[in-house]
Amino acid sequence: RTGNAVITGASSGLGLATAKALAESGKWHVIMACRDYLKTARAARAAGMPKGSYTIVHLDLASLDSVRQFVKNVRQLDMPIDVVVCNAAVYQPTAKEPSFTADGFEMSVGVNHLGHFLLARELLEDLKASDYPSKRLIIVGSITGNTNTLAGNVPPKANLGDLRGLAAGLNGVGSAAMIDGAEFDGAKAYKDSKVCNMLTMQEFHRRYHEETGVTFASLYPGCIATTGLFREHVPLFRFLFPPFQKYITKGYVSEEEAGKRLAQVVSEPSLTKSGVYWSWNKNSASFENQLSEEASDTEKARKVWELSEKLVGLA
Ligand code: NDP
Numbered sequence: 001r002t003g004n005a006v007i008t009g010a011s012s013g014l015g016l017a018t019a020k021a022l023a024e025s026g027k028w029h030v031i032m033a034c035r036d037y038l039k040t041a042r043a044a045r046a047a048g049m050p051k052g053s054y055t056i057v058h059l060d061l062a063s064l065d066s067v068r069q070f071v072k073n074v075r076q077l078d079m080p081i082d083v084v085v086c087n088a089a090v091y092q093p094t095a096k097e098p099s100f101t102a103d104g105f106e107m108s109v110g111v112n113h114l115g116h117f118l119l120a121r122e123l124l125e126d127l128k129a130s131d132y133p134s135k136r137l138i139i140v141g142s143i144t145g146n147t148n149t150l151a152g153n154v155p156p157k158a159n160l161g162d163l164r165g166l167a168a169g170l171n172g173v174g175s176a177a178m179i180d181g182a183e184f185d186g187a188k189a190y191k192d193s194k195v196c197n198m199l200t201m202q203e204f205h206r207r208y209h210e211e212t213g214v215t216f217a218s219l220y221p222g223c224i225a226t227t228g229l230f231r232e233h234v235p236l237f238r239f240l241f242p243p244f245q246k247y248i249t250k251g252y253v254s255e256e257e258a259g260k261r262l263a264q265v266v267s268e269p270s271l272t273k274s275g276v277y278w279s280w281n282k283n284s285a286s287f288e289n290q291l292s293e294e295a296s297d298t299e300k301a302r303k304v305w306e307l308s309e310k311l312v313g314l315a
Pocket residue numbers: 008009010011012013014015033034035036039059060061062086087088089090111140141142143194220221222223224225226227228229230
């Protein structure tokens with residue numbers, strides 16, 4: 001049968017390109033989990049996604065209630081859930097002050113990590129129940145959270161510290177808007193959220209791979225310098241970033257190519273290994289990449305998991 005894949009943030013950029021690649025393969029039905037229904041419907045149509053190859057279901061990751069409602073709605077579709085892709089993200093590099101989700105968490109970590117954490121934990125039940133031969137839960141990572149790379153060493157660097165801000169509720173009270181409890185920095189909050197994404201994928205693998213057979217994976221699809229992710233950056237940055245990535249760092253990848261890469265992680269029979277962070281070399285061949293010390297710290301992964309459980313009401 002056709003597989004069913006939930007993709008968060010499928011209204012633009014990487015999520016949309018992946019949804020399109022999967023839908024066009026004829027082997028997948030895509031559940032586009034998005035906060036803006038009309039934008040998503042227009043984007044799917046403009047991308048030429050075949051009619052009947054997708055269903056749009058409302059999801060706002062900045063609200064835990066919305067995440068719970070999404071899970072209910074998706075179960076009512078009466079379609080098995082075979083793959084879940086946690087892709088949506090916000091990036092606020094120029095924000096001077098933190099903003100907060102409906103539950104009062106700093107926005108970048110609240111959306112990119114905590115919203116997805118609850119979603120993934122809930123949908124694990126559905127993945128378990130599916131009879132699909134290769135079930136997968138994919139959490140999109142990034143090079144910028146990996147301080148063992150050049151890009152990851154551009155300040156401000158990711159650093160979760162001793163997690164005191166997360167433990168205090170990440171609610172901005174007494175400077176707890178950042179995971180490490182330091183002063184708010186929007187660019188760093190994004191990178192920290194990506195470290196949480198990569199730690200969470202590995203913790204899922206350790207806790208659930210053997211029991212469930214689900215493949216847990218993360219990836220860095222390349223620098224997709226043209227997506228909406230950079231919408232809040234200053235205009236000069238947005239003008240110079242794509243050519244800089246194309247001609248200087250040569251890390252640039254088109255949205256279409258990045259979508260094909262993520263679609264491989266969803267469906268390629270050869271990419272079933274669990275606990276892996278995939279990257280691609282210049283010839284577009286995938287390989288298992290090394291994570292930074294912090295992004296592969298098992299003790300930190302366990303602590304982030306336990307603190308996140310408390311914040312989203314699972315513990
Ligand atoms: P885009 O900004 O194009 O896409 C982000 C998506 O997330 C949009 O669909 C957006 O919805 C959605 N989103 C944002 N906030 C919420 C929310 N509260 N609830 C639900 N959905 C939300 O960025 P990209 O495609 O570049 O980013 C996709 C992923 O790729 C991210 O995880 C990012 O970290 C990762 N990545 C990107 C790289 C790049 O170079 N661009 C490099 C490495 C990783 P809406 O359309 O409504 O705004």
